Amino acid sequence: MAPSSGRCETHCVASGVDGVTHIARPGGSDSKYGNQPEMKNGPLFISWAPYCSRSDGIARRLGGESHMVYSSGWGSNIFTVAFKYLSQTIKTLWLLFRKRPDVVFVMAPPVIACIPVWLYCALCGKSFVIDAHTGAFLHPRWTRLQWIQRFFSRRARTTIVTNTFLQDRVHSWGAHATIITDVPVYFAEPAPVELVGECNMTLVSSFCDDEPLEEFLAAAGSCPDVQFHVTGNTQKLSRQVLDSAPTNVRFTGFLSDSEYVGLVQASDAVIALTNRDHTMQRAGYEAIYLGRPVVTSDFGCLREAFPLGTVHVPPTAEGIAGGVRQMRLECDRYRQEAEELRARKLDRWAEVADELRSLLSITNGTTCDPVASVPTPE
Numbered sequence: 044m045a046p047s048s049g050r051c052e053t054h055c056v057a058s059g060v061d062g063v064t065h066i067a068r069p070g071g072s073d074s075k076y077g078n079q080p081e082m083k084n085g086p087l088f089i090s091w092a093p094y095c096s097r098s099d100g101i102a103r104r105l106g107g108e109s110h111m112v113y114s115s116g117w118g119s120n121i122f123t124v125a126f127k128y129l130s131q132t133i134k135t136l137w138l139l140f141r142k143r144p145d146v147v148f149v150m151a152p153p154v155i156a157c158i159p160v161w162l163y164c165a166l167c168g169k170s171f172v173i174d175a176h177t178g179a180f181l182h183p184r185w186t187r188l189q190w191i192q193r194f195f196s197r198r199a200r201t202t203i204v205t206n207t208f209l210q211d212r213v214h215s216w217g218a219h220a221t222i223i224t225d226v227p228v229y230f231a232e233p234a235p236v237e238l239v240g241e242c243n244m245t246l247v248s249s250f251c252d253d254e255p256l257e258e259f260l261a262a263a264g265s266c267p268d269v270q271f272h273v274t275g276n277t278q279k280l281s282r283q284v285l286d287s288a289p290t291n292v293r294f295t296g297f298l299s300d301s302e303y304v305g306l307v308q309a310s311d312a313v314i315a316l317t318n319r320d321h322t323m324q325r326a327g328y329e330a331i332y333l334g335r336p337v338v339t340s341d342f343g344c345l346r347e348a349f350p351l352g353t354v355h356v357p358p359t360a361e362g363i364a365g366g367v368r369q370m371r372l373e374c375d376r377y378r379q380e381a382e383e384l385r386a387r388k389l390d391r392w393a394e395v396a397d398e399l400r401s402l403l404s405i406t407n408g409t410t411c412d413p414v415a416s417v418p419t420p421e
Contacts, residue, residue, distance in 0.1 A: 086172075086405060087144035091131050091156040097325065098150050100226040101174065101203075104396060105405055107148075110138060112156075128155050135159040146200075146403045147171040151179040154188055157195040170403060174203040174223075177322045180212060193218070200403060205323040206344035221399065224348045225328035227392050231300035236309040240270040242371050244338070245306055246314040247326030248275040253319035255358040256284070262363035264289035269367055271314075272306060274298055307333050312370045312377070314338045318358040323348065331385050336377035338366045352381030 085107035090098040093113045102109035112134050117127030136159045139147065149160040151173055164171045179185050179192060196202045196218035203223050204210050213220035248254055263271045269291065276297045277285060285294065298306065307313055313330035320342045327337045327349055339345050341355040341362070349355070354377070356366035370377060399405065 085144075086146040086148055086403065087139070087142055088148040088150070088174075089135055089138070089156060089160060090150040091128075091135075091153055092150065095150060096228065097176075097226055098148070098174065100228055101148065101223070103229065104226060104392070105399065107144075107146075107405075108142075112138065128153070131156070132159045136163060139163040143167070145169055146405060148174055148203075151175045151192065152182065152185050154179060154185060154192045154195065157191075161195055161198060170200045171198075172201055172203060172399075172403070173199045175209070175213075177205060177209065177319075180209055181319065181321060196220075201399075206321060206347065208321050208344065221395070221402075223395055224323065224391075225325070225388060227389060228329055228332050230304045230333065233305035233308050234299070234301040236302070236305035238270065238272070238309050242268065242374075243270045243272065243310050244312045244314055244367065244370070245272045245274065245310040246316070247307075247329075248273055250275050250279040253317045253322060255316055255318050255363070256280075258358060258360045259314070259316060259363055260284075260288055260292065261360035262367060263292050265360070265364045266367050266371075267291055269371060272310065274303065274306070304333065307335055310335060311374050312336045312338060314363075314367075316340050316356075316358050316363070317342075320344070327353070328388065331381050331388065334378065334382055334385060336370065336374065336381045338363070338370050349384065351384040351387075352377050352379075353384075 086102065086105055087107055088098045088102035088109040090109065090111050091113060092098075092111055093115060094111060095109075098111075099109040112131050114127050114130040114134070117123045117130060119127065132155075135156070139159065140163065147160050147164060147169065149156050149171060151157060157171075157173060160171050163169065173196060175192070175196075180189070185192070193216045196213055196216055199218065201219040201221045202213045203221050204213060205224055206222065210220040210222055246259060248256065250256065263269070267289075271292045273292060273294050274297075275294075277294050280294075288294070295302075295306065307330060313326060313335050315324040315326035315330070315337060317324060317340050321344050322342075324337075324339050324345060327339050327345070330337050331349070331352060336352040336354075337349055338354045338356060339349060340358045345353075346355055354366040354370050356362040
């Protein structure tokens with residue numbers, strides 16, 4: 044799954060162990076988890092990442108807690124990653140034995156994060172679920188470790204995937220798989236944003252290697268009547284790329300949650316692109332939940348996830364430019380469809396959440412309003 048603009052949930056607070064971030068379950072305390080009682084019913088979600096709002100969202104929707112276990116000081120290079128994973132393994136085990144959850148969710152990649160979770164569950168007779176992002180299956184770094192993914196998926200209660208292609212792969216291993224295309228998002232209160240021009244579109248980017256940035260910039264240059272805003276940390280880009288952008292492209296830099304929500308709400312449409320098939324676009328469903336139509340890549344899984352309110356384009360300069368023009372011409376229709384798709388997604392999440400609660404014997408959770416902190420029109 045390609046990340047959107049790299050934002051954690053705004054209600055995360057630092058907890059009692061360095062490198063572990065905690066999001067409290069609904070109705071629970073926001074204090075450091077070292078001072079909290081053992082969990083009784085809600086699941087605990089482990090993510091070896093500095094942030095993951097998908098993990099936060101699933102945990103909160105199911106009445107649980109989300110913890111980011113990340114030892115950033117070790118870096119991620121080949122010489123230090125083993126020490127980083129060892130540090131995160133120790134922190135994960137300490138957290139699990141301290142909290143004693145009945146159900147543990149673990150994000151993959153990295154699939155190594157499954158090791159301490161599996162150990163805890165095996166020793167304590169508990170259950171675990173793998174939330175497997177697309178990269179766990181298709182990123183070159185992790186394809187060579189598919190045998191580890193297979194080992195843990197066979198022992199998990201279910202492996203969450205984003206599309207039928209990945210579900211079929213997990214089934215071929217003799218393991219259970221559950222499709223969760225997206226999760227209703229808890230948005231921050233939007234910051235006020237004023238945009239100039241008759242038409243504004245926002246490209247949500249993390250500048251990952253599967254994002255066709257050069258093709259987008261070429262497309263933007265051929266659409267001078269549209270103002271484009273590109274999110275993401277520009278320190279990842281070379282000066283040459285920044286200088287090559289046409290005058291109707293503005294790089295926003297890394298945005299806070301509030302700034303991001305405000306920008307999306309002020310935009311006429313959101314652009315979320317990948318050149319890697321079977322890759323979900325979180326930025327796309329964030330836009331839909333905010334009532335904004337989407338321009339995204341023309342792959343089967345994205346057509347399945349975004350059947351309405353969306354222009355699907357080949358990730359080429361010509362394809363992107365054509366999609367932008369089509370969106371501008373019929374933006375009102377696509378916005379109406381986005382509202383309809385939003386309602387469908389909420390209904391679908393309610394069904395999937397009930398299935399998960401039944402499978403895992405989870406008795407608590409929250410309702411399906413994904414934008415309680417954001418004023419409607421979403």
